[in-house]
Amino acid sequence: MQCKQHEEEEGKGKRVRRLKEREKQKQKQKRKEDGGMWGSWSRVRCIPQPSAVCSSIRTSIAHPIAQVHGAPVKEHSEFVSWLYSRGEEDSCHALTVGKSDHGRTLFATRPIQVGERVLRVSRNLMITPDKLPAEVTELLPPGVSEWARLALFILAEQHRGQASKWAPYIRCLPPYGDLHSTVFWKKEELDMLRFTSLHRETIQRKAVIGSEFASVLPVLQKCPHIFGERVLHSKFKQAYATVCSRAWGIEALQTLALVPFVDFFNHDSNCRALLSYDEEKACAEVTADKEYTSGDQVVISYGRLPNSILALDFGFTLSCNPHDQVEVWMALSHRDPLRKMKLALLHAHAMPTVLHADGSDSGGNGFQIREVKSVSGRGKGIPHALRAFARVLCASTPQELSEMAAEAMKHDGRLARQPAKSRSKEAQVMNLLLARFESLINQRSLAALQISDTCRGMKQTAWKPSASMAMDVIAGEIRVLRSAAAWLRHQNSSNSISVS
Numbered sequence: 001m002q003c004k005q006h007e008e009e010e011g012k013g014k015r016v017r018r019l020k021e022r023e024k025q026k027q028k029q030k031r032k033e034d035g036g037m038w039g040s041w042s043r044v045r046c047i048p049q050p051s052a053v054c055s056s057i058r059t060s061i062a063h064p065i066a067q068v069h070g071a072p073v074k075e076h077s078e079f080v081s082w083l084y085s086r087g088e089e090d091s092c093h094a095l096t097v098g099k100s101d102h103g104r105t106l107f108a109t110r111p112i113q114v115g116e117r118v119l120r121v122s123r124n125l126m127i128t129p130d131k132l133p134a135e136v137t138e139l140l141p142p143g144v145s146e147w148a149r150l151a152l153f154i155l156a157e158q159h160r161g162q163a164s165k166w167a168p169y170i171r172c173l174p175p176y177g178d179l180h181s182t183v184f185w186k187k188e189e190l191d192m193l194r195f196t197s198l199h200r201e202t203i204q205r206k207a208v209i210g211s212e213f214a215s216v217l218p219v220l221q222k223c224p225h226i227f228g229e230r231v232l233h234s235k236f237k238q239a240y241a242t243v244c245s246r247a248w249g250i251e252a253l254q255t256l257a258l259v260p261f262v263d264f265f266n267h268d269s270n271c272r273a274l275l276s277y278d279e280e281k282a283c284a285e286v287t288a289d290k291e292y293t294s295g296d297q298v299v300i301s302y303g304r305l306p307n308s309i310l311a312l313d314f315g316f317t318l319s320c321n322p323h324d325q326v327e328v329w330m331a332l333s334h335r336d337p338l339r340k341m342k343l344a345l346l347h348a349h350a351m352p353t354v355l356h357a358d359g360s361d362s363g364g365n366g367f368q369i370r371e372v373k374s375v376s377g378r379g380k381g382i383p384h385a386l387r388a389f390a391r392v393l394c395a396s397t398p399q400e401l402s403e404m405a406a407e408a409m410k411h412d413g414r415l416a417r418q419p420a421k422s423r424s425k426e427a428q429v430m431n432l433l434l435a436r437f438e439s440l441i442n443q444r445s446l447a448a449l450q451i452s453d454t455c456r457g458m459k460q461t462a463w464k465p466s467a468s469m470a471m472d473v474i475a476g477e478i479r480v481l482r483s484a485a486a487w488l489r490h491q492n493s494s495n496s497i498s499v500s
């Protein structure tokens with residue numbers, strides 16, 4: 001059955017989800033969780049279905065610019081002059097743009113207190129899809145996403161060059177080759193991730209970019225005066241990936257936006273800095289979550305994002321990311337004589353299964369698990385839905401299934417809220433999950449070994465970005481799976497269930 005599960009895991013890219021509505025709600029909830037600290041803002045993942053110009057331009061700024069970390073003062077002062085010219089005198093008095101190991105970043109020019117507002121950017125300066133030239137918007141077919149519209153905005157302003165009202169911002173966007181999102185990886189690089197959900201999501205994202213390009217191509221061709229003579233797919237993809245790595249979802253305005261200056265903040269997974277949108281003042285604000293001394297790098301959090309999302313959306317990973325997660329695929333066997341009944345039971349209790357592209361039911365689904373922080377059983381363990389699915393998989397008689405349905409009706413309608421009454425059945429469920437986790441750990445350990453082998457003799461700092469990112473993703477998944485396996489073993493030993 002595991003072999004079947006593996007085959008099905010590999011083919012999932014071709015499938016579509018059942019119960020789309022429920023998925024949408026789950027994504028909404030997840031966004032809330034991922035970006036919960038952002039107040040009325042949230043960092044929106046690219047999930048495909050997924051001015052006031054001052055009369056005088058000030059050339060000097062109101063505070064001295066500290067020369068921290070070899071910060072490129074010229075670039076900073078140009079940028080701040082531009083902000084002034086756009087009426088943003090009040091935007092920033094404590095930060096300067098500098099260079100770090102991770103590209104441009106912001107440094108404190110003076111001590112900053114907890115709760116202090118460090119940045120304010122007005123609605124006028126934000127780039128939203130409605131700022132695309134009307135001529136372009138009118139030509140676009142329905143269904144072109146906000147991501148694509150912002151990508152078109154970038155392309156149009158790049159073509160305008162110095163004449164663009166956004167030129168200093170557009171110049172700071174990453175040049176070709178500087179983005180390491182997995183969508184730019186070669187096939188052999190992506191193969192390093194073949195067992196992971198990131199592999200599938202990358203292929204899906206590339207397909208989405210391809211089809212969005214096909215939708216906007218006639219418009220690009222009709223408007224050479226706006227975009228230039230020939231916009232290639234590679235150029236559109238670069239703009240699209242740039243949007244994925246920088247755009248924010250503004251719930252209050254129900255739109256996606258690029259926010260100049262906020263773009264310079266690098267991400268720290270331990271940071272809880274607040275970015276909020278003040279509807280009354282119509283501006284976005286960043287508030288410091290801790291004290292900084294002069295010269296410190298000031299960071300924010302892009303959300304509680306696992307390495308798989310960081311790699312796909314932003315093109316980087318963290319070596320020990322506390323928000324890592326792994327998708328565990330579980331599926332009913334085609335040889336299971338109770339398959340039909342089990343599917344009916346799952347669907348009747350809001351447990352969707354994934355459909356193949358041809359409409360047939362895979363009988364399975366992926367379950368996201370996060371690192372279990374406390375193996376001793378306190379706090380969250382593995383997701384309830386995964387345990388419930390395993391219970392259904394292990395049922396061996398129609399009567400057992402009817403009992404599960406009856407028990408669900410007695411509680412909140414969800415399956416298997418309580419452990420199985422029979423100890424041997426509960427042990428069977430736990431053993432199935434443990435075996436699944438262990439096989440995934442082995443698979444990933446082998447993949448990690450292959451990566452280290454390819455980079456043998458090199459210091460890890462000299463590895464290609466794709467190799468070190470793939471290693472971070474896989475190591476994170478192994479860590480999560482090991483924590484879940486340890487938690488299961490602990491649960492079982494405290495319930496005196498024998499586990500193999």
Ligand SMILES: C[S@@+](CC[C@H](N)C(=O)[O-])C[C@H]1O[C@@H](n2cnc3c(N)ncnc32)[C@H](O)[C@@H]1O
Pocket residue numbers: 102103104105172245246262263264265266267268313314315316317
């Ligand atoms: C919103 S931009 C931040 C500013 C960016 N460093 C720049 O040079 O413009 C996001 C990009 O910064 C880089 N980045 C941000 N935080 C990082 C981190 N903790 N580690 C590595 N790269 C990071 C990634 O390249 C990411 O795509």
